[in-house]
Amino acid sequence: MLLLEQITLPKIKNKIYLNNTFGKIKIKNVDIISKEIRIWITSSQMYKYVCFNNNIIMHFYFDNNNINNFDIINNTFNIINMIYELFSQKITKKIYIKYIFFCSDFKKYISIKKNEKIKFENVNTGYTIIDDKPIKYIVIFRKEEMIKVAIHELIHAFEFDKNFSSLSCQRYFDKIKNANYPFEAFTEYWAEMIYIKILSLIYNKDIQTIINDFLEHNKKMSDIICYKFNMNNYGELEKINQESGTYFYFIVKYIYMKYNIFKEDIDNNKCNIINKNISEYLIKEIPDNISSDNDKINFTMIPYKYDVMTF
Numbered sequence: 001m002l003l004l005e006q007i008t009l010p011k012i013k014n015k016i017y018l019n020n021t022f023g024k025i026k027i028k029n030v031d032i033i034s035k036e037i038r039i040w041i042t043s044s045q046m047y048k049y050v051c052f053n054n055n056i057i058m059h060f061y062f063d064n065n066n067i068n069n070f071d072i073i074n075n076t077f078n079i080i081n082m083i084y085e086l087f088s089q090k091i092t093k094k095i096y097i098k099y100i101f102f103c104s105d106f107k108k109y110i111s112i113k114k115n116e117k118i119k120f121e122n123v124n125t126g127y128t129i130i131d132d133k134p135i136k137y138i139v140i141f142r143k144e145e146m147i148k149v150a151i152h153e154l155i156h157a158f159e160f161d162k163n164f165s166s167l168s169c170q171r172y173f174d175k176i177k178n179a180n181y182p183f184e185a186f187t188e189y190w191a192e193m194i195y196i197k198i199l200s201l202i203y204n205k206d207i208q209t210i211i212n213d214f215l216e217h218n219k220k221m222s223d224i225i226c227y228k229f230n231m232n233n234y235g236e237l238e239k240i241n242q243e244s245g246t247y248f249y250f251i252v253k254y255i256y257m258k259y260n261i262f263k264e265d266i267d268n269n270k271c272n273i274i275n276k277n278i279s280e281y282l283i284k285e286i287p288d289n290i291s292s293d294n295d296k297i298n299f300t301m302i303p304y305k306y307d308v309m310t311f
Contacts, residue, residue: 004193006086009201010078016070017050030139034106034121037141041102051077056084058099066103072143072309076101079198080150087158096134097157099150102141110299112290114228123246123299125149128156143309147198148302152191161187185249188301189256199306210306211257217303218254219288224297225251226287235283250301255281 027033027041040063047067049060051074058080060073084097110122126140126149136157140149155161161183192214200207222234225247229239234255240247255261259281298304 004197004207007194007197007201008082009198010082012074012078014051014074014077016073018047030127032121032124032127033141037102037104037106037121040104040106041141049073053081055088055095056081056097056099058101060101060103062103066105066143069103072103072146075309076147076150079147080154083151083154083194087154087160090160091158094134095136095158097154098135098137100137100139101146101150102139103143103146104141106142107144108142108299109296110224110228111296112224112228113295114230116228118228118247126153128153130156130159145300145302145307147308148191148195151194152188155187155191185252185256188249189253192253192257192302195302195306199308202308213303213306215254215258218250218257218301221299221301222251222254223287223290224299227290231287233283234281234285234287235279237282251282252278253301255285258285 027038033041041061044063046061046063049062051058051060056077058073058077060069060076062069080099088095108123108125110118125142125145126138129137129139138150138153138157140146140153142149196207196210196214199205199210203210225231225240226234226236229236229247231237231239234251237248237251255278259278261278261281300307
């Protein structure tokens with residue numbers, strides 16, 4: 001999709017406009033947005049900031065506790081605009097993006113108790129509306145992982161995930177509910193690799209050092225999933241019977257990253273991912289024992305220390 005070497009760290013001051021304050025905002029009753037976040041969005045006194053260029057418009061909504069976050073707005077816009085320009089080189093048609101950021105402080109938590117159900121609202125942060133219209137809408141409703149999720153959803157908006165339809169490993173997943181997650185896992189994997197490159201520029205760190213930190217974190221999160229669903233290895237994905245495919249692709253994405261399954265394709269700037277069978281990697285991956293003094297844990301795709309909002 002794009003070479004990581006093309007990514008730079010832009011520092012441009014954008015024009016940021018403050019619109020009128022809002023007492024109530026209407027939002028569709030989307031299942032993946034939890035009830036408490038919907039209440040926060042529709043009942044809080046909000047401040048709306050707008051930042052845009054010819055291709056992207058971003059609406060940021062903050063409550064009274066988070067106003068004047070100009071660094072967050074500026075950095076988010078600059079990073080996403082850079083990725084947008086790189087993505088645009090890969091397609092012929094013009095795509096326009098409208099982001100809506102509800103910058104809430106709500107974090108994703110899951111219970112580590114066995115057999116306790118987990119829903120979309122425990123793990124999701126955003127979604128993309130894909131249709132035939134030239135403007136693609138992306139909605140993000142947490143500050144947590146905001147920039148990384150914005151990259152993930154941009155991949156969906158450009159419909160690059162359709163290029164993953166030749167994943168041969170799909171055969172391994174056909175028997176499992178929510179079996180589209182190998183493609184979602186690749187979308188997340190690619191978004192994280194882009195984000196890791198950005199982090200390496202922010203912190204002036206070697207990419208592999210940051211990848212290792214991501215792997216350590218994602219191993220822990222994946223082991224929690226295995227513990228909850230009595231999985232003896234990562235290949236027993238059919239034991240996960242939940243509403244959200246996130247648990248499936250969380251584990252699969254970890255395998256993609258750990259074993260560099262798509263490294264050759266990324267290095268060669270390819271979109272079509274073929275002849276990749278990951279079942280052997282999943283089966284041999286054994287979860288570690290889980291111990292925690294807490295009943296629930298903050299469940300994130302990226303290590304907490306790398307959830308960058310300002311720099």
